[in-house]
Amino acid sequence: MASWLIYLSTLALPKARRHLYLRAWLAELEYIRQENSREQAWAFAWDLLRESRTIAAALKDENSRPKKQVFPQPWLMLSAGLSVIFVLLLSQNLLKDLPNSFGPRHQPVEVTTSPKISLAAPEESLALKAAESVSEDVSGELVGVLASPQAGIGRTEGISNINNVESVEKATRIETALELTPNPSPIAPPLPQAVPQAVPQAVPQAVPQAVPQVTLPQTAPTPLDETTLAGSSSPSSENNLAGSLNSSQTLTHRQGGLSIQNSSSANGLGLSKPSAPAELAGPIGSARSSANESSPVPSSAALRLAETLSPSEQELVARLKFYVSPESKNLADEATLSLDAPESQDFLSSLAQLLDITVEELKRYLAALALDSP
């Protein structure tokens, strides 16, 4: 009967330990029966049954103890770390192999004034765009000449020459004085869209106002500033990409002030010497068009206009062509010396009078055109 009590007391224990303690307590009960009295055996069994919940709680505490934390295998951790390192290295290599469009966009560009300029593709494209925007302008042919490869200097050098607005305006004035073509000249290279926009605004307003005037206009545009002229030939020609962008901005301003310069120069020059500017535009324009078109043969219109020039005017045109020709740019030092030569003073004075500027300004401008190196 006491064994039944022990059996009942083990029912509260976990199954894993139930048989163990049943076996132990039954053996102990047998010893108690043999060594002691039955009453003690009953007391032993009764106490176990009474405290069976306590015993079960003690065993449950063992089962409810937190188990040991199972860490992953060392080889698994090692392989995971190696895979992470491999992925990082692979991603770095992929980033290095990405095209330049994913790389840094603002790369410094060194633009020098040497004739041999090697530009990267993006900068060259920007310079070409700037040169194209200049060449689209009516009076931008001078810059177009500068930007042409036949001019002996690079495109960016031509752009660096027009970094400030006033120098560009001065160039426009000289160019317009040389051309003075109210309508797009057949000699000039075909202009895509800027010609119909710029010329009708400038010339029709300029010519009717210029008719009553007889003498050369005294109220010419603002004289050249030395600083601006110096800036045109200053070391600022060594620009980076930002510099080329600035040049495009000046080009925009230049287009805005273009009609005024055209009209003023057309007023005076067109009336005082009606034939000379038009005649001047022929050879010069043909030279430029030939330079742009890469054909050394001048057009028939240019030859026809060149025949109408007087000898002195032809000499003037020849000298002027020399100053803007590639030969003079290639021989920049000689050009500078020839500007200071005594035999060039008459030419320069006449040209300065024609352009309504001082001789010094003209010299500086021509020097800036010929010598664009610091």
Next chain:
Amino acid sequence: MASFLEVQVLIEMLKAPQAKHYGNALIKALDIPSGSLYPLLIKLEERGYLQSAFEDNPRLKRGERHYYWFTDVGLDYALDTCKSLCEDYCKMLSQRQTLVIKD
């Protein structure tokens, strides 16, 4: 902190620290109910202070007894517990003697 019953069992087992003890002997010596002894032995075993096993004697025709004995950790634990209890008991005795002397 060990309970009074736990200290009693440890002291009884420390009388023969290298020997193997079984439940009925402890019950007889301490005069405690079996329902109080076995949960305590189970706890001490789970803590690692005791080890237990059935006796291995095929000649016995009776049931195999379940023996308990100290582990090394359990022996140290039992000694430290009894030592601290004796210190506390000594302090208590000394205080009581001073009180008796004053009175």
